[in-house]
Amino acid sequence: AAGVIQSPRHLIKEKRETATLKCYPIPRHDTVYWYQQGPGQDPQFLISFYEKMQSDKGSIPDRFSAQQFSDYHSELNMSSLELGDSALYFCASSFLPSGPSYTDTQYFGPGTRLTVL
């Protein structure tokens, strides 16, 4: 079965540089989520998109922005990188069926490991 694809898998940047992370959700999934997982931490929600519109925002710094394109892939843009941005960045996708009892399991990609030097 197709899974979530993230690229690149590893990225090394210098402070104050920019980075772009890409995510290709599972086909026919309509929702994309971005999470940040610092070393030894649990994943923290950054931002989500439903049907190409931003649906919710979490603890995402103003230096970060994201969008979802017409083909449903999403990109997370990070500018003025700081040492503290070094983390594992996950993209997850889900399908949101209607009804009071549903399963909207989020399937995670392999993550992009960002190192800021």
Place this chain on the structure above:
Amino acid sequence: AQKITQTQPGMFVQEKEAVTLDCTYDTSDPSYGLFWYKQPSSGEMIFLIYQGSYDQQNATEGRYSLNFQKARKSANLVISASQLGDSAMYFCAMREEGNSGAGSYQLTFGKGTKLSVIP
């Protein structure tokens, strides 16, 4: 207050034995979902099992089962017949309605439990 509490930072289990990983949650939303994910040392986040707040029966998926006690707000993961490959970090997570409502069901994670399976 913590929405998801995993009180066991680390656990050891003998190969082929069963182990229970604890998870308690806090929500006032009547409709929510509880998930368990496995994160091996390689870093990927693998979905294991889901329990909806309206589900009458405990969820099961192969060797994984979820002991859901709604009144106590607990959703413990039970792994039967542990294998060496089960050694990993395990996260309990909850899905509630997002801030903006439609199409937003972000997950809130616990701090995780590191499970080590001993041969």
